[in-house]
Amino acid sequence: MVGRLRSPNSIAAVIAFIILAAAPAFASESDHKYQPDDPVTLWVNKVGPYNNPQETYNYYSLPFCQPGENPSHKWGGLGEVLGGNELIDSQIELKFQKNVEKASICSIELDDAKVKQFKDAIDSSYWFEFFIDDLPLWAFVGEVGKTDESKHYLFTHKSMNVTYNGDQIIHVNLTQASPKMLEPGKMLDMTFSVKWIPTNVTFAHRFDIYLDYPFFEHQIHWFSIFNSFMMVIFLTGLVSMILMRTLRNDYAKYAREDDDMETLERDASEESGWKLVHGDVFRPPRYLVLLSSLVGTGAQLSLLVLLVILLAIVGMLYVGRGAIQTTFILCYAFTSFISGYVSGGLYSRSGGKRWIKSMILTASLFPFLCFGVGFALNTIAIFYRSLAAIPFGTMVVVFVIWAFISFPLTLLGTVFGRNWSGAPNNPCRVKTIPRPIPEKKWYLTPSIVSLMGGLLPFGSIFIEMYFVFTSFWNYKVYYVYGFMLLVFVILVIVTVCVTIVGTYFLLNAENYHWQWTSFASAASTAAYVYLYSIYYYYVKTKMSGFFQTSFYFGYTLMFCLGIGILCGAVGYLGSSLFVRRIYKNIKCD
Template sequence: MLPTVRSLSLLVVFLLVVSLVFASESDHKYQPDDPVTLWVNKVGPYNNPQETYNYYSLPFCQTGSNAAHKWGGLGEVIGGNELIDSQIEIKFQKNVDKASICELELDAAKVKQFKDAIENTYWFEFFMDDLPLWGFVGDLHPDKNNDNKHVLYTHKNIIVKYNGDQIIHVNLTQDNPKPLEVGKTVDMTYSVRWIQTNVTFARRFDIYLDYPFFEHQIHWFSIFNSFMMVIFLTGLVSMILMRTLRNDYAKYAREDDDLETLERDVSEESGWKLVHGDVFRPPLNLVLLSALVGTGAQLAMLVLLVILLAIIGMLYVGRGAIITTFIVCYALTSFISGYVTGGLYSRSGGKNWIKSMILTASLFPFMCFGIGFILNTIAIFYGSLAAIPFGTIMVVFVIWAFISFPLALLGTVVGRNWSGAPNNPCRVKTIPRPIPEKKWYLRPSVVSLMGGLLPFGSIFIEMYFVFTSFWNYKVYYVYGFMLLVFLILIIVTVCVTIVGTYFLLNAENYHWQWTSFFSAASTAVYVYLYSIYYYYVKTKMSGFFQTSFYFGYTLMFCLGLGILCGAVGYLGSTLFVRRIYRNIKCD
């Protein structure tokens, strides 16, 4: 009975995932006089993008108590959307000069709510045919001596452009402002005007894309600047490999040296060659390092996959499509983290592979869950739409438990059996070699902190565009730029970590594993420091709610970035270390 239930659960989850990613939208085609639904979504302070509430949390009049809700998928709910049918009568190609939505009676409580909303610059969001409309609740009267300086917009003018039987563009303007006075009754009205256009349906989302901002000359210059950094660093690494190491290899390759020359060469040995008996010694906290490297490898593949899907499928068009794709792809790529972790842990002599597997499968999800739990508690306390419903949390948990966790387990088993055999070029000596004192700039902590500067410099400009799109209502669509920057980040991170590892080994310090990881992961530290600057200089966010969400989400992002970069740096350094010790006489 138990296998049957488990199989049924897996089938349900699989169908759910497939429906989230590949579910077909309606054809968006209408006949004349067909009803067109106007969905109300959310309302909140304009300067605080995450502080959003249900549209009817403000005392707008509802035309009915049985209004339909539209659930657009996992990503839409996590993104804080709740679409409710406004029940405003709109028909395709039928103009409405002026019609009443309802009569709103203003009592003291309603006036106070509207005044607070206006003082905090509340905006709202509607959707029609999956196209967004925005507007402000009201405004402040320019005459400061006027007692009734708060005015509420009471008329909504909806302009709809269509091409044939499809809606191409929607726009909302508001007028007829009325002062907020207790005891007054205001008539909330709307009008609809339909205009024909030649714009095709495929291009209807272009109007929401800010081409001058994202395709500015500085964006192209940043790509060129990062590319030049890549050339410099790869040249530096090549010089180390081709010049410095070539001389060392030549000395070890001489077979006809006399005894005097050999003794002189041995006495002159220094740097990385002296630690060949310790360089492959298993690092401290091997379980944690293996889990971090495996998770980072998965995140690197995940980011690459999501960027490619965003380029091919224009995921920015759909509400929450990026979030849904990220969650599903994370679950499906869990095999990678298990494979990398299992192979690394087994090659380093680890025995407790089950502990390693469990830590790998749960490390990043539980870190995100911990941060998300705190933010969700804050959102629930404020009554915000940013609070993720319990049902959605359970869906995410089921995806992790029945897809991600089993794939991580399978990957660990395959990694142990296929790539877990120890194959180090040099044997590890029984007694660890003492590490001599070196200058301050060769200490692992300094090397780790300095290692993140150049990778951060390669993505600095792109971080500005990403932050601006996420926190300032811009649609990020230049995923081609993001792909180039991501590849540059990988190359720069590998090169910088290799150089740092080489300097560390030359200082006769063989604890390179954690240093190489932290050297690359420190990139996230500089991104987080930049986020603090961005918050105080580039935004007008305020309040405990928005501040906690800003720094909470940024922390979640930086943790993922740090693990990703750390894994890339470690794997690059591993290849480098194995390469330089492969051709020397370790015995």
């Protein structure tokens, strides 16, 4: 069986399957060029409460005009399905550059059940989404009476304005009109009209209308970036000044060889701090397998985030439905070599022997954490019959990507890490008997150092978190990936600086358990992000209901898990370099 899985034909088939699954996310509906009277498809997508972005349902779950038998579906790729999209041909006849004054879609005969469905939808502020030539249209289902809120009105006319430049569609707009009161036994004629309007806007700029420039490029956004840069300059300067001056003095005292006996005795009686734990500072930490797996995964996530941001800047991934999700999944798979390499090298250098266990944990830790949260959310979505439920076929595609790309690359990276960077190279020899750790003041304990370590990194990104959260939860298109790149670089620098300071204080307190503390100190940034998400939920949104609340905090939990592992790895790696550097220049007899 193993031989069959590794045969060239099987591998080629898997790669072809993945390419076909991912490619539609970057492909257009066609070449986006039409001739006069060419058919233009109006795709219906989803419907749901406006205040609950993830609570979406099939458009035809409401008793709208149904299409004929076997309407065509448009599957746009892995990311589009994960985003809860299901495009169905409305079979409403549109032709390029052909105006339609008023045409019938169908007639709806209202009964008690249909009236109740529409009334419940209107009370919940249901909106729907259509697509024409990959451009979205949005509108509300109906409205309540302006003077009498017990009366509900359904919009029965869809007025579409389509602007075009030559043979290409540039912009679409949908206006709902002709509201009719909902009453059982009433017959409603559903109609539409289309007006084609020429424009000079080029195809390259047709998506600009969906970008909220005043919101994302507001002066507070620029100010937050400037403020974070000032924090970086101040913090790096402070770290350099304090640590270099302190360490220089320590080195000078510790390296003296020709002092008189009195000076040596005085120095010996005064000596304390990080120098005294040189025989224990490189002692392997507890739960080495878990720590090495987390650090390897965090290193991979760091590269992944950087890669996706750069691709988004170059390729404008925000234009395509689900393009960001697809890019993230594929880039995660193809960067798995990094997690294996970092994890395998760290585990081997620390004396670990069960490298297969380490490799398996590294390959599966983050995906399975996300799978656990996703499985719970998917169960809720299935119960609600929501489009947010992930189809079984999509799960198979994701599993295939993990099993045939991510897992083998992690294995390969682990092998390379063990052989190329796995040799122990500690500057100081580890003593046989562990040194007892003296009691220190409460603020020098690992728990306090870990808790306080995430404050400044969170402070450097919390303004950007507002824009990211608003994009994801409040229907705005995030496009300022240049800002995100700057914030990501700032986050990495601040995290490294803060973690180095925390590690130095811990070692000065003669506590040599710096490995987990440095990781937790940086990872605590995620805890503050999650606390901010709770504030954002109650203050900045109008979400309600078990479904949306579950998805909000479930998605945020996965997001914070990623941030925590990423920052933890960055903090650990920075502290590791710092610790090796300071102990490299002392005598470790």
